[in-house]
Amino acid sequence: MNIKNYTEANRRSWNQVAARHHQGKEERKQLFKNSGHSVLDDTITAKLQAYGLSGKRVAQLCCNDGTETMSLKNLGAAACTGFDISDYAIEEARKLATACDIDCEFVQTDIYDIPETYNESFDLVYISAGSLIWFPDLSLFFQTVSRLLKSNGVVLIYDIHPVLFMLDENDKDHPLEMKFSYFIDEPRTYNDGLDYINKETYEGETYYVFDPTLSQILNCVLENQLIIRSFDEYNHDISSLYDHLRDQTINLPQSYILSAVKQ
Structure with missing residues (x-):
């Protein structure tokens, strides 16, 4: 299967779940009517403040419904653009930004196909x-990141640690038991829905995930004119899937922040 087949399948799946997520997040979205509201946690907010958003043009890739993009604007960025493949998510982001009078641009596109006008x-x-x-x-994803950045521009990644994908988030009886391979040769395929907000399963469009290893992420960053500036690991969950690991005596890396600068 070629790249476009995968990304189009995932677009259909995200469009299918977007309405469910809209209802699940409605109360949280209303908070954006308060001046300066942000959904970003203290960890990434501190990194962003250390970087200094004032006067900066910021892009978020895979912005979903735009709440994080609008948070970046509320934290002081001069201009923010969110890109996402889901038609419905981008529609909701535009509606929310207009309703809350937050000046952000939202673009529906496959990330691989972001127009060159944004280079x-x-x-x-x-x-x-x-x-x-x-x-x-x-x-190719990080090639896109690199072409979007100005010279000396920074990419900041706050993501789920790849180690967590070896666990079954639904197994609360054996939460630390590793059930999935760290290294995979083929994408993982699912059709049980993408509702990580309401935690409901349903027969949905088939979607594909590729679960890159940490070395794959680092190497793909480095081979695209991006020099790693810092890498920090944390034992807190940012996915809403692994809250039950909080009380475990064995601490796993659950999230990380990577920053890199374009040469």
């Missing part, structure tokens, strides 16, 4: 939890 337009590209697993060609 070298951004000081910062932000990538958040659960984004990288959707890309069949991760090097």
Whole structure:
């Protein structure tokens, strides 16, 4: 199967779940009517503040319904653009930004197909939890990141640690038992829905995830004119899937922040 077949299948699946997620997040979205509201946690907010958003043009890839993109704007960015493949998610992002009078641009597109008019337009590209697993060609993804960045621009990734994908998030009796391989040769295929907000399963469109290893992520960053500036690991969950690991005596790496600068 070629790249476009994978990404189009995933687009259909995300469109299917977007309405469910809209209802599940409605109360949280209303908070954006409060000036300066942000859904970003203290960990990534501190990193962003250390970077300094004032006067910066920021892009978020895989922005979903735009709440994180609008948070970046509320934290001081001069201009924010969110890109996502889901038609419905982008529609909801635009509606929310208009309703809350937050000046952000939202673009519906396959990330691989972001128009060249955005090349070298951004000081910062932000990538958040659960984004990288959707890309069949991760090097091509970071090639896109690189072309969007200005010279000396920064990519900041706050993502789920790949080690967690070896666990079954639904097995609360044996939460630390590793059930899935770290290294995979073929994408994992599912059709039980993407509702990680309401935690409901349903017969949905088939979707594919590629679960890159940490070395794959690092190497794909490095081979695309991006020099790693920092890499930090954390033992807190940012996915809403592994909250039950909080009380375990054995601490696993659950999330990480990677920053890299374009040469």
